[in-house]
Amino acid sequence: MSGEAPRARDGRAPDIFTPGGWTPMRCHGPDETVDFAIVGAGAGGATLACKLAEAGFSVVVLEAGPFWRPLDDFASDEEEQQKLYWTDERITAGDDPIALGGNNSGRGVGGSTVHFSMISLRMRPAWFQSRSQLGYARDWPLTYRELAPYYEEAEQALHVAGPVSYPWGPARRRYPFREHEINAAGLVLARGAEALGIRWAAVPLATLSAPHGKSPPCVYRGFCNVGCSTNAKQSALVAWIPRALRAGAEVRDMAMAGRIEMGADGVAKGVHYVRDGRWQFQNARHVVVAGYAIETPRLLLNSACPAFPDGLANSSGLVGTHLTTHAGPGVWARFDEEIRWYKGPPNMAVTEHWNYDDSAKDFHGGYAFMSQGPLPRAWAQTLASTRGLWGEALRREMLKYNHMAGLVAVAETEPRAQNRVELSEATDQYGLKIPRVVFSYSDNDRRLQEHARRSMRALLEAAGGHDVWSNDDTSHIMGTCRMGASRADSVVDADGRSWDIRNLWVCDGSLFPTAGGVNPSLTIQALACRIGARIRTLAARGELT
């Protein structure tokens, strides 16, 4: 990845709402010990930084990528915006190697929420006790009821625009903003669902359907997956970072964390990181790792030292293991009408029918699926790499672009020990061992995906689609530092706190013991809100040290 100069320093950070603008930022001295050093400024780290700073703690966030100003830095262009992804070298392996990079990573303040689809769904309550209630995967160490107030807090902070009445899940307050008008790609899903007699809904989306604060409403330009140039999208960069800065947090961009330093007393002392081309050290009373499901275990494993030869927080041997992904089987069809799926957010309609209805399933787990809106570069690459089209056949197929519609599932996979993040012997530009990601589907995972493909195919055919075909992909990754009820069976407790090192915490998608069949970002932010609240409570009780 290229080495842009840091922007956030010398008492100021970029003001994302003003071209070329700046906003004051509290800066901590090189020898100052802060209460919390947080590694990563994505859905987990930015949210927690905001909550901790607002609770009065001193906070420094170390983010490997740039501090973007979307108004200046984001073009309406897929190729240019590849800069939003984590493109340092990683190795993907296993029987079903998963695509990394743009599929499931972010680089920069805001993390992957800068380019996420804004889908803001809550988990099905039973998934938090999936082993005891549904007979598969693992129980979380907390219940839906415990997390519900923090889902509410995250939805309010993101100004989620959703339906007045959402068809699935327990009773809830209405979404803060009214739902968006659904584009033709979403209306295809609606038409098919109604023909099949299953429910559908407008996707609750973290992009504004009316102006709020300094953000304008969404203009439906459709480049959401390569960054929002108007700030309508409520990414962590827009929703949490300005609040965090106002509350006194310091965000250091272009700061790559490489190792957590341990003291002789078994307590973490701080974080070694590279900024301005040199290694530096941040002293901290607590260290939070929020680098997402690959970088978080990588940092813990790369921090191995004589007292912790297998890596930090790893007495259970579980760091990096039980990686889950969302399988993303897709089904596509051509329609007589013009769809023009490039307009509007890419995923505007959803059915969670098979997340909540377990009848007639020959597998454990669930899946949702959403309407789609790939831009031309991404769509051409899908046709080339998953259908094997090239030459005139590819160019002819691309001429159908405006008549295409499709569905992609967010399909749960089982947590299994052999699916994991481990360290390769190869090193990166900082001299750090690069991650190797090993993934294979289980038989259950395959049956679930086959079911999803059948459902989506039936729906598209019922909606009037021609020439229906399907492909395979994956999206989010989770579960590599799972939370749990006992130190033998998990990496951290329900507060994200390491069982082994009590001033070391994890706050990101690594925490998920069970993946569920919805996009994880809202749950990550709800967990971060809860962890922030719990830290405040523990501090008040004198239980933080």
Added chain:
Amino acid sequence: MDAPYAGYNVLDKWDSPSFDAPTRAVLDERTRMIPARRFLSEGQWQLVEALVARLLPQPERAEPIPITPWIDDMLCTNRGEGFRHDDVPPAPQAWRTGLAAIDAEAHARHGTSFAALAPPVQDALLTAIAAGQADAALWHGLPAQRFFTDLLLKTAAGIYYAHPAAWSEIGFGGPASPRGYVRLGFDQRDPWEAKERP
């Protein structure tokens, strides 16, 4: 080939509210500042030119969308997707090995370089490689299908459809900030979108 959006040029919106300054700067560079050869050898460059002429043939264009210069640029600046398969070396090495293997296949099957073959023969060779019928001995451990599909084809397709001329060809609305779109439903089209010919 059909031209359902003939007459539509996405760049006609250059001075409209659909094109903001950051986008204009990016597209100005893409359309006018074509990078010179830096990574590939002259021979490799000619081979890539021959390959992309089959992967994205553009017989109707007097000025084809440039693909090879951007492949060279990507390799020179070491920009990649951010991951590689266990059995594939880092991109620069994979490209050098894969290109040499395609020429070796051409020599083994037809006694000449890939670039010297007639287009139908080139297509047949690429079809064989894509179908897993490569001679492993010529590929030095590089998986031939993976190189062809994940590196060569996917990269070339991405570059072609990142060009405004390709957007115009398929009727894509193109850059859309800050104006965006208003009409989102079936068969609805804003005045600044491409009109499809019946």
